[in-house]
Amino acid sequence: MLRHVVLFAWEDKTTPEKIKEIEQAFMDLAQKINLIHDFEWGTDVSTENLAHGFTHCFLVTFKSREDRDAYLPHREHKAFVDLVKPYMKDVLVIDYNPGVHR
Amino acid sequence: MLRHVVLFAWEDKTTPEKIKEIEQAFMDLAQKINLIHDFEWGTDVSTENLAHGFTHCFLVTFKSREDRDAYLPHREHKAFVDLVKPYMKDVLVIDYNPGVHR
Numbered sequence: 001m002l003r004h005v006v007l008f009a010w011e012d013k014t015t016p017e018k019i020k021e022i023e024q025a026f027m028d029l030a031q032k033i034n035l036i037h038d039f040e041w042g043t044d045v046s047t048e049n050l051a052h053g054f055t056h057c058f059l060v061t062f063k064s065r066e067d068r069d070a071y072l073p074h075r076e077h078k079a080f081v082d083l084v085k086p087y088m089k090d091v092l093v094i095d096y097n098p099g100v101h102r
Numbered sequence: 103m104l105r106h107v108v109l110f111a112w113e114d115k116t117t118p119e120k121i122k123e124i125e126q127a128f129m130d131l132a133q134k135i136n137l138i139h140d141f142e143w144g145t146d147v148s149t150e151n152l153a154h155g156f157t158h159c160f161l162v163t164f165k166s167r168e169d170r171d172a173y174l175p176h177r178e179h180k181a182f183v184d185l186v187k188p189y190m191k192d193v194l195v196i197d198y199n200p201g202v203h204r
Contacts, residue, residue, distance in 0.1 A: 002147070003142075003144070007194075007196060040105075040200035041200070042105070042198025042200055043198060044197060045104070045199060046106070046195050047171070048195050050194055054194070054196055057105070057196045059105070068149075072150070092109075092153065093150045094159045095148035096143065097144045097147060098143070
């Protein structure tokens with residue numbers, strides 16, 4: 001199993017409507033791409049002021065690295081990246097295997 | 103439910119042995135503090151080069167914001183922060199509620 005953590009920080013120009021559209025597009029992506037085993041997300045509710053400007057956290061779960069590797073260049077994923085990119089101030093991606101150390 | 107995502111980036115001086123000690127201390131913390139409902143972690147295996155220098159991702163799950171609020175000032179958590187702090191180049195924390203949008 002592989003967790004794919006994606007954080008978004010928005011350009012100042014990005015409207016709440018555009019953010020909603022992007023949230024929905026990511027949810028739609030999780031439905032369209034069968035490689036995605038599980039998907040959840042939310043907006044920051046931390047109280048420690050250590051989020052570095054990131055407001056959105058998406059947790060995408062794949063069954064394997066191979067599925068992640070097939071997802072990244074997937075046509076639908078690329079279309080999503082094209083949608084999001086103009087509105088991104090910053091993006092952070094970190095992947096980990098949650099099984100090894102439990 | 104509340105997810106508490108914690109990313110660590112290490113000072114250059116931090117030895118692999120010290121990193122192992124800190125990993126173990128976080129795992130021990132998850133055993134000691136009953137407020138922690140679920141816990142997993144791993145080291146970065148992403149291929150996109152968007153991890154901003156963070157190498158460790160810990161996913162701490164609480165049943166509620168109240169449990170998170172009780173965890174942060176918990177004596178055992180504070181001792182862990184004191185252990186980790188001298189070796190941290192950077193830390194990122196983002197919390198989200200995974201249930202709202204599923």
